[in-house]
Amino acid sequence: MKRPGPLLTLLAGLLLALFMLTLNVTSGTKTASSSYSEKSPSPSVPQSSAPASTPTPTPTKAPATKPPAPNADYAGRTDDDTASVAVSVRDGKAVAYFCDGRYKEAWLRGRVNNNGSMKLTAPNGAVLDGTIDQGRKIRGTVKDEGRHYAFTAAKAVKPSGLWRATAKVRGAKIDAGWVVLPNGRQTGIVTRDGKPASAPRIDPETGAVTVDGQQLTARPVTPDPPSASGSRS
Secondary structure (H helix, E strand, O other): OOOOHHHHHHHHHHHHHHHHHHHHHHHHHHHHHHHHHHHHHOOOOOOOOOOOOOOOOOOOOOOOOOOOOOOEEEEEOOOOOOEEEEEEEOOEEEEEEEEOOOOOOOEEEEEEEEOOOEEOOOOOOOOOEEEEEEHHHHHHHHEOOOEEEEEEEEOOOOOOOEEEEEEEOOHHHHEEEEEOOOOOOOEEEEEEEEEEEOOOOOOOOOOOOEEOOEEEEEEOOOOOOOOOOOOOO
């Protein structure tokens, strides 16, 4: 009778190999599953979007307005040196006098804009267009009887500036105007019942002037309506 030793040994080896194969397959499945789990991204949690913020409106600044032209007096000559011009500015209004010292004259009035520009007019149709330059001078033109006169009038300090005297002398209506320049030069016209002629000099310190043998007092002119300096019979 033969021994079953070798057969049993072979069978035992087969069983061991089968067991090891089963063990490897099971371990490999778990490893693959674990690897897949690690590589699979976790589902993302949807983020709630914050409401868009409304921009704060920038406050609109009101445009800066220029202050009115400063009160001042100006006096000067035309570029061709044939006439004088004086301008008095008060509270946004202006009065001007243009004269050649012989027969040509015009009293002009109007408003002054905040930028210093002005357009003054006279009853006889004369027009003054000018602009105040940094409060130091007025540069412009006077149109009179179809002719344009360019002028520059520097800032004037009393006694220079614009003067006027109105009165009644020996039954005649007197209306006289003067432009006194900073250097003392005077240009003026006295009108007797509408007839112009060269005016006598005034005392720039007191305004005293003698017209047709009568003493009158000339006064500085402002944009307010002039008042009579007195009457003589």
